[in-house]
Amino acid sequence: MGTAVTLVKDAPPAARKTRSAAPADRKRRGRRENLAGYLFMSPWIAGFLLLTAGPMVASLYFAFTDYNLFNSPKWIGFDNFTRMFDDPRWQKSVEVTAKYVVIGTPLKLLLALGVAMLLAQSRRGQALYRAAFYAPSLIGASVSVGFVWRSLFSDGAVVDRTQSLFGMHVGGWVGDPDWILYSLVALTVWQFGAPMVIFLAGLKQVPRELYEAAEMDGAGPFRRFWSITLPMISPVLFFNVLLETVHSFQIFGSAYVVSNSQCGPADATLVYTCYLYQQGFKNAQMGFASAMAWMLLLAVALVTAVLFWSQKKWVHYEEDVR
Amino acid sequence: MGTGTNVERRTVLKVAGVSAVTLGLTATGCGGSDGTSADGTVTIRYSWWGAEERAKKINQSIALFEKKYPKIKVKTDFQDYPSFWEKFQTQAAGGNPPDVFQNAVGFLRKYDKRGILLDLKTQIDAGNLSLDHFRPGVTSVGQVDGKQLGIPVGSNTMALVIDKKVYEKAGVDPTAGWTWDEYFKALKTIYDKTEVPGDTGYFSIMYLYDLYLRQNGKAFFTKDGLGFEESDLTEWWTDGYSRVKAGIVTSPKVVAQDTPKSSLSAGHGASEFTWDNFTVRYTAEGSSTYGLAPIPTTDGKDTGQYLASLMLSGSARTKHPKEVAQFINFMVHDPAVGKIMGYDRGILATTDQYDAFKPTDTVQKEIAQYEVDTAKAGVLGTITPHPSGADTAESAFLRIGGDMALGKTKVADAVKQFFSEAQAAFSA
Numbered sequence: 001m002g003t004a005v006t007l008v009k010d011a012p013p014a015a016r017k018t019r020s021a022a023p024a025d026r027k028r029r030g031r032r033e034n035l036a037g038y039l040f041m042s043p044w045i046a047g048f049l050l051l052t053a054g055p056m057v058a059s060l061y062f063a064f065t066d067y068n069l070f071n072s073p074k075w076i077g078f079d080n081f082t083r084m085f086d087d088p089r090w091q092k093s094v095e096v097t098a099k100y101v102v103i104g105t106p107l108k109l110l111l112a113l114g115v116a117m118l119l120a121q122s123r124r125g126q127a128l129y130r131a132a133f134y135a136p137s138l139i140g141a142s143v144s145v146g147f148v149w150r151s152l153f154s155d156g157a158v159v160d161r162t163q164s165l166f167g168m169h170v171g172g173w174v175g176d177p178d179w180i181l182y183s184l185v186a187l188t189v190w191q192f193g194a195p196m197v198i199f200l201a202g203l204k205q206v207p208r209e210l211y212e213a214a215e216m217d218g219a220g221p222f223r224r225f226w227s228i229t230l231p232m233i234s235p236v237l238f239f240n241v242l243l244e245t246v247h248s249f250q251i252f253g254s255a256y257v258v259s260n261s262q263c264g265p266a267d268a269t270l271v272y273t274c275y276l277y278q279q280g281f282k283n284a285q286m287g288f289a290s291a292m293a294w295m296l297l298l299a300v301a302l303v304t305a306v307l308f309w310s311q312k313k314w315v316h317y318e319e320d321v322r
Numbered sequence: 323m324g325t326g327t328n329v330e331r332r333t334v335l336k337v338a339g340v341s342a343v344t345l346g347l348t349a350t351g352c353g354g355s356d357g358t359s360a361d362g363t364v365t366i367r368y369s370w371w372g373a374e375e376r377a378k379k380i381n382q383s384i385a386l387f388e389k390k391y392p393k394i395k396v397k398t399d400f401q402d403y404p405s406f407w408e409k410f411q412t413q414a415a416g417g418n419p420p421d422v423f424q425n426a427v428g429f430l431r432k433y434d435k436r437g438i439l440l441d442l443k444t445q446i447d448a449g450n451l452s453l454d455h456f457r458p459g460v461t462s463v464g465q466v467d468g469k470q471l472g473i474p475v476g477s478n479t480m481a482l483v484i485d486k487k488v489y490e491k492a493g494v495d496p497t498a499g500w501t502w503d504e505y506f507k508a509l510k511t512i513y514d515k516t517e518v519p520g521d522t523g524y525f526s527i528m529y530l531y532d533l534y535l536r537q538n539g540k541a542f543f544t545k546d547g548l549g550f551e552e553s554d555l556t557e558w559w560t561d562g563y564s565r566v567k568a569g570i571v572t573s574p575k576v577v578a579q580d581t582p583k584s585s586l587s588a589g590h591g592a593s594e595f596t597w598d599n600f601t602v603r604y605t606a607e608g609s610s611t612y613g614l615a616p617i618p619t620t621d622g623k624d625t626g627q628y629l630a631s632l633m634l635s636g637s638a639r640t641k642h643p644k645e646v647a648q649f650i651n652f653m654v655h656d657p658a659v660g661k662i663m664g665y666d667r668g669i670l671a672t673t674d675q676y677d678a679f680k681p682t683d684t685v686q687k688e689i690a691q692y693e694v695d696t697a698k699a700g701v702l703g704t705i706t707p708h709p710s711g712a713d714t715a716e717s718a719f720l721r722i723g724g725d726m727a728l729g730k731t732k733v734a735d736a737v738k739q740f741f742s743e744a745q746a747a748f749s750a
Contacts, residue, residue, distance in 0.1 A: 088739065265574060
């Protein structure tokens with residue numbers, strides 16, 4: 001900033017003259033710079049238009065058609081959308097996804113916050129702990145971890161045997177429609193490292209004086225957490241809640257792999273995107289699948305809007321504290 | 323800034339160049355050439371489903387083909403069965419299906435209706451492909467409405483694959499013409515004596531229910547729909563569910579965990595209704611000895627069986643129908659190919675290959691004997707047509723049958739659900 005100002009001030013009169021004398025030239029140069037900028041971006045713009053924007057617009061159109069990939073799409077208005085509400089498997093997929101989001105997200109965030117608070121204090125080997133807790137977030141989404149998960153939660157595998165030690169004879173979660181979804185919840189909770197790192201950053205920002213002052217006033221640990229930590233990190237908390245919720249809605253890979261691409265048994269892991277995939281790519285009901293995709297977008301947008309609206313009730317930005 | 327303009331111009335040019343190259347590459351990637359190179363060498367794409375073992379054999383066969391036809395190169399890829407058809411559907415919809423591919427009866431009408439399959443009649447008339455020297459009755463599997471849409475590579479038939487060790491231990495000896503009552507009694511004996519459920523889940527296998535229906539004068543499919551009533555299936559599934567609860571049929575919870583392995587080869591069931599050539603796979607997968615037993619009957623004689631077949635089909639879009647025909651012809655007739663492939667895809671379909679391959683291991687010998695015996699018993703009927711959407715109906719049958727057996731869906735609801743999904747599949 002400073003240099004820019006001095007540059008203008010120290011500019012020789014000649015230069016200033018040129019600038020005022022040839023505004024057209026300047027404009028042309030500006031335009032050329034813009035052109036260069038766009039050209040640099042062009043691979044990404046082309047990618048965006050071809051691979052994101054184009055398909056999105058197309059899917060919006062397909063959502064109102066009967067389209068089996070082979071015949072040309074036939075306009076059927078809102079039929080795909082009304083059909084969803086009559087479809088027991090669609091209802092099941094909504095139920096499964098909602099369950100996953102509502103159970104998995106809070107658990108993951110609680111664990112992330114808890115561990116972040118433990119790691120916020122300086123101790124030996126801190127970097128190692130952080131790296132270790134973060135690692136699952138890096139590999140958790142991979143297909144191979146899905147396979148590992150599948151075998152961990154099978155009959156007679158580690159989880160089954162550990163549970164049996166405590167007298168709980170459930171058997172393998174993977175084959176049991178009442179349990180398999182919880183193995184997916186466990187998989188997402190296990191990846192608490194990513195929100196944890198964000199919480200850690202938030203916790204480091206809380207001024208120490210606040211805690212010292214509170215302690216002097218006789219506030220206990222719970223009180224300090226409730227009245228200082230939580231409000232101070234509420235923007236970070238909001239960010240994490242938003243990110244993880246939206247992310248959870250889109251669960252696909254783990255459900256697909258852990259259920260051996262069946263999204264079962266008995267549709268117990270038929271998450272929304274999995275049903276969408278089955279309708280679109282197995283049953284070739286691309287119109288219905290497109291409508292489902294837009295419905296998901298609407299639902300996620302609605303949840304996001306509600307979260308943003310709720311912000312003013314519980315999220316405190318720095319201005320409020322001052 | 324005077325030089326600046328130059329730099330800019332150069333940069334602009336570079337960027338433009340890079341972008342052009344990138345876009346150009348993308349374009350080539352999408353465009354797909356017609357597979358002919360400058361020296362007249364033609365490349366055809368061949369896709370199939372199966373596992374590593376089959377891939378090895380097919381690659382050896384292709385090496386022979388390319389030696390005989392140096393101007394034709396064959397590019398291959400393979401997946402497991404469900405992934406294969408997902409990928410195929412997407413490729414076919416995009417107008418880019420493989421030139422030659424493995425096919426089965428359940429997909430003929432579906433892809434014929436969509437104009438994907440090459441009618442090989444013209445190539446047969448042109449002399450590039452021969453329908454002579456096939457074992458009797460085999461070629462009809464590939465015919466739909468007077469078109470030859472697939473050429474069989476091998477024939478197979480539904481059978482009861484059994485875990486011989488468990489059957490022996492329980493003292494059960496299946497005989498030709500045994501009835502369903504005898505079969506279900508045997509399951510109970512097996513379970514009582516060995517604690518192994520006798521069957522891995524017969525009630526959700528479309529091809530088996532088809533046999534049962536055929537024994538009773540019906541069939542699973544008609545040309546354009548289902549060949550049975552809701553009441554038929556309600557009875558079939560009610561009985562199935564009670565047998566799961568009795569423990570004589572493997573719990574679907576266990577089956578779900580065993581997949582993609584079969585519960586039979588995993589040791590969680592003593593028998594399974596499936597294609598006779600699957601004993602090859604189960605022997606490789608499991609630790610017991612596996613054999614073939616007759617299909618139970620309703621009247622003490624009729625099993626409802628027929629010869630089915632894996633086929634090779636061509637794409638209607640291919641730019642090289644002649645080469646495709648030559649390739650199929652070589653793969654089904656060449657004796658050396660028969661020797662390499664064995665009974666991996668069923669009993670070899672042509673007499674040339676059938677005579678060339680003499681199985682030395684008990685498993686393949688037994689498959690050959692099974693089909694000879696079945697043919698001799700005079701129970702082989704003709705295959706019933708599969709309507710467009712049969713594949714989707716089949717997987718819905720398997721899935722919903724499993725849900726029902728888990729006790730998660732009432733039988734009546736499961737039956738309704740199946741009928742509604744099947745209707746949707748036929749009209750798609």
